[in-house]
Amino acid sequence: MDASALVLSGSMAVAAGVVGCFALMRRMTLAADAISHVALPGIGLALVLQINPIVGGVAALLLGAILIWGLERRTGIPTETVVGVVFSAALAVGSLLASGDELIDALLGRPTAMGRWEFAFGLLAPLGVVAFLGAARHRLLISLVSPDLARTVGIDVARLNLAFLLAFAVTVALGLRYLGVLLMGSLIIIPAATAKHLARNVGTMFAVAVGVAVASTLAGSVAAALTHRPTGPVIIAAAAGCFFASLAVRRAL
Amino acid sequence: MSNRLEVVSLGVSFGATAVLRDLSFAVREGSAVAVIGPNGSGKTVLFKALIDALPHTGTVRWAPGTRIGYVPQRLDLERDLPLSGTDFLRAKAALLHAPEAEVERASGLVMLGREVEARPIGSLSGGQFQRLLLAFALLGRPNVLLFDEPTAGIDEPGEELLYATVERLQKEEHLTLIFISHELSLVYRMAGEVLCLGRRGVSCFGPPRHILTPETLEQTYGIPVDHYLHEVHGR
Numbered sequence: 001m002d003a004s005a006l007v008l009s010g011s012m013a014v015a016a017g018v019v020g021c022f023a024l025m026r027r028m029t030l031a032a033d034a035i036s037h038v039a040l041p042g043i044g045l046a047l048v049l050q051i052n053p054i055v056g057g058v059a060a061l062l063l064g065a066i067l068i069w070g071l072e073r074r075t076g077i078p079t080e081t082v083v084g085v086v087f088s089a090a091l092a093v094g095s096l097l098a099s100g101d102e103l104i105d106a107l108l109g110r111p112t113a114m115g116r117w118e119f120a121f122g123l124l125a126p127l128g129v130v131a132f133l134g135a136a137r138h139r140l141l142i143s144l145v146s147p148d149l150a151r152t153v154g155i156d157v158a159r160l161n162l163a164f165l166l167a168f169a170v171t172v173a174l175g176l177r178y179l180g181v182l183l184m185g186s187l188i189i190i191p192a193a194t195a196k197h198l199a200r201n202v203g204t205m206f207a208v209a210v211g212v213a214v215a216s217t218l219a220g221s222v223a224a225a226l227t228h229r230p231t232g233p234v235i236i237a238a239a240a241g242c243f244f245a246s247l248a249v250r251r252a253l
Numbered sequence: 254m255s256n257r258l259e260v261v262s263l264g265v266s267f268g269a270t271a272v273l274r275d276l277s278f279a280v281r282e283g284s285a286v287a288v289i290g291p292n293g294s295g296k297t298v299l300f301k302a303l304i305d306a307l308p309h310t311g312t313v314r315w316a317p318g319t320r321i322g323y324v325p326q327r328l329d330l331e332r333d334l335p336l337s338g339t340d341f342l343r344a345k346a347a348l349l350h351a352p353e354a355e356v357e358r359a360s361g362l363v364m365l366g367r368e369v370e371a372r373p374i375g376s377l378s379g380g381q382f383q384r385l386l387l388a389f390a391l392l393g394r395p396n397v398l399l400f401d402e403p404t405a406g407i408d409e410p411g412e413e414l415l416y417a418t419v420e421r422l423q424k425e426e427h428l429t430l431i432f433i434s435h436e437l438s439l440v441y442r443m444a445g446e447v448l449c450l451g452r453r454g455v456s457c458f459g460p461p462r463h464i465l466t467p468e469t470l471e472q473t474y475g476i477p478v479d480h481y482l483h484e485v486h487g488r
Contacts, residue, residue: 025334138344141336145328145374148306149389152323153348199335200373 020192033185044097109180290450322390
């Protein structure tokens, strides 16, 4: 493990912690996990076409975000149901496209050597996601309490939802190389769930979620390298450990 | 006096069901209009159409410079949402670039204690949450207040307090008030005009003494409404 890899995975975890807080408050827990699965057919297709799998994953995720947004705008359709069906199907199709070791890597994540542009994406995208969420935090908070109230304050709720889903998709894409398609949703949700359990205001929630996400990612990456295990499962085991520990402490913060 | 709001041939449908049909009325600047009608007659739907949160036909025209404060009936919140009342009020103040003093003014107006305000909003009682929503609506000094069923879930003294605040604000700040209420005594006391919405899209509009009659009320609610009238005349 070199220092630059730790910096990249650490900044990915910061973005995951912050995005997770909003996702959880917006009650997207199940959708969050399902959305990350949509990366798989993209990765599979990229492997077939012999282009960089991460490019395929990012493209599929952005498309998935726009698809969910479109479904949410049509009232009366139970989003969770559609998300569950569409993205489980994506997982199935993706598994057919990729195979063998490639499939395992895509599902569980495996940090490999990366090109210059991948390094730049890994460094700049988390900055972009966190900057966007920081700038939009007031609008996001009001609209998660009530979209109607948000409208009376002049917030364009539909546009804000799309921007949030795209930020979410980019965050999932960042985690693909470390955690893979199956587990990235968990790094977004588990630290935020831990924080939600402990916090009584949003400031504390963000601090705890980012702390748990970064600590589990760094500790998990080092532990996985030392024990020659895939990184994703070790990171998520560490995060889940924090969550269960938090259950013993009720709303102390 | 000029109109703050003009509604012409407003219609809202959900699928094949028309909830509001060909509804027209105007609200004068600084006046108080009560909206009455049985459950399911489209009172809340009307408010949502007024804030452009629902697709509708016809015209909703607010006067230029209108700032709306909206107090919804109830919100479906998780009890353990880690968002405090203070977080919620500050979010709106930040969007409006309003100074911290505005937050204090708004929560002072509704007499929300600092300790209550610091709690997660999902853990507040019905009455406390309603006052928080009113404080949120009053932030940024709106000139229109839309108040949906303000007394649902509030005890009597709390209700008096809320109404006294709204009445005072309406006079002091020339606020245009549009409120939904089932309590006809309150409607009689506060409203300059009453908009009644009946089932099947029947509506009427006029001063309380014309609308709050046994005949019109029976037509609106579909049943005789003697009980309410005793209350009205008893005041």
